[in-house]
Amino acid sequence: DGGITQSPKYLFRKEGQNVTLSCEQNLNHDAMYWYRQDPGQGLRLIYYSQIVNDFQKGDIAEGYSVSREKKESFPLTVTSAQKNPTAFYLCASSIFRPGNEKLFFGSGTQLSVL
Amino acid sequence: AQTVTQSQPEMSVQEAETVTLSCTYDTSESNYYLFWYKQPPSRQMILVIRQEAYKQQNATENRFSVNFQKAAKSFSLKISDSQLGDTAMYFCAFMKTKGGSEKLVFGKGTKLTVNP
Numbered sequence: 001d002g003g004i005t006q007s008p009k010y011l012f013r014k015e016g017q018n019v020t021l022s023c024e025q026n027l028n029h030d031a032m033y034w035y036r037q038d039p040g041q042g043l044r045l046i047y048y049s050q051i052v053n054d055f056q057k058g059d060i061a062e063g064y065s066v067s068r069e070k071k072e073s074f075p076l077t078v079t080s081a082q083k084n085p086t087a088f089y090l091c092a093s094s095i096f097r098p099g100n101e102k103l104f105f106g107s108g109t110q111l112s113v114l
Numbered sequence: 115a116q117t118v119t120q121s122q123p124e125m126s127v128q129e130a131e132t133v134t135l136s137c138t139y140d141t142s143e144s145n146y147y148l149f150w151y152k153q154p155p156s157r158q159m160i161l162v163i164r165q166e167a168y169k170q171q172n173a174t175e176n177r178f179s180v181n182f183q184k185a186a187k188s189f190s191l192k193i194s195d196s197q198l199g200d201t202a203m204y205f206c207a208f209m210k211t212k213g214g215s216e217k218l219v220f221g222k223g224t225k226l227t228v229n230p
Contacts, residue, residue, distance in 0.1 A: 033217070040123070042205060042222040058217070088157060092218075101147055101211060103218055105159035 137206030
């Protein structure tokens with residue numbers, strides 16, 4: 001079945017540590033996105049990529065980094081510069097098809113600080 | 115920048131009744147899309163309904179329908195015959211389609227509880 005796979009489901013970060021969240025899709029979608037969800041804040045865009053080897057900052061990119069070496073994969077690294085990383089992280093993808101624009105979401109990763 | 119406002123942080127409804135969730139947005143774009151996503155306790159984001167701004171007809175999906183008022187920049191969701199499985203967070207979202215940029219801007223959500 002086609003879909004978006006995020007791993008791990010739960011992740012714990014120690015002080016000063018970088019951690020990487022995985023996002024893989026087999027939908028052959030061009031664009032991929034990372035959103036952060038905090039209680040009462042809705043979803044906020046961290047980074048997005050419309051094509052391989054290219055990505056753009058979203059609204060809250062500070063303290064995060066991404067790569068897009070393959071169409072199927074869009075990993076997110078939460079660096080030690082992100083002082084408040086505890087949140088639920090959602091990966092999404094979409095295909096540029098006029099009349100069918102929408103985002104498909106993965107099941108999310110809950111990141112917590114030890 | 116586009117903004118999406120959901121003015122009702124929490125709502126509740128009795129099973130089988132009808133409830134309406136409010137959403138307003140701010141944009142200078144003329145062509146765009148609006149969405150309602152549902153996030154149940156599993157936290158999986160599920161698309162409920164989608165509206166294209168150039169279409170005057172309100173979108174419907176079974177028990178879910180919208181009231182799209184473009185001039186007022188309002189996009190409310192009506193859930194008819196509410197079911198226990200409708201209990202979830204509901205997010206209104208805006209997408210502009212210009213130059214292939216399909217970013218979604220979300221509201222802060224409305225927590226809906228359906229009571230038996």
